[in-house]
Amino acid sequence: MHTKTKIWLSPPHMFGKEQSFIDVAFRENFIAPCGSNISGFEADLEHYLKHDCFVAVLNSGTAAIHLALILLGVGKNDEVICQSNTFIASVNPVIYQGATPILVDSETDT
Numbered sequence: 001m002h003t004k005t006k007i008w009l010s011p012p013h014m015f016g017k018e019q020s021f022i023d024v025a026f027r028e029n030f031i032a033p034c035g036s037n038i039s040g041f042e043a044d045l046e047h048y049l050k051h052d053c054f055v056a057v058l059n060s061g062t063a064a065i066h067l068a069l070i071l072l073g074v075g076k077n078d079e080v081i082c083q084s085n086t087f088i089a090s091v092n093p094v095i096y097q098g099a100t101p102i103l104v105d106s107e108t109d110t
Contacts, residue, residue: 069099
């Protein structure tokens with residue numbers, strides 16, 4: 001059955017304050033990779049967590065997975081279980097580390 005309804009992967013949703021953050025980034029000439037918006041968010045999150053921790057924001061989920069694998073010591077000859085229904089970006093960091101991704105389905109009957 002063909003449907004004309006689109007299911008968007010990642011539809012944007014603006015709450016109203018985004019423009020003020022964009023204005024700050026442009027005004028301070030910090031579009032990437034740093035700036036007061038980023039350091040402020042990191043500091044706010046560290047304060048919220050109230051633990052002896054360090055927060056570092058990253059530019060993508062792929063970068064976060066890669067950093068997590070490095071921190072876990074994942075390397076050559078290791079195997080990392082990955083969801084089979086995924087983007088390649090979630091498997092690439094495993095390969096970056098020289099490990100082998102093992103794709104596993106999450107359906108109980110298969």
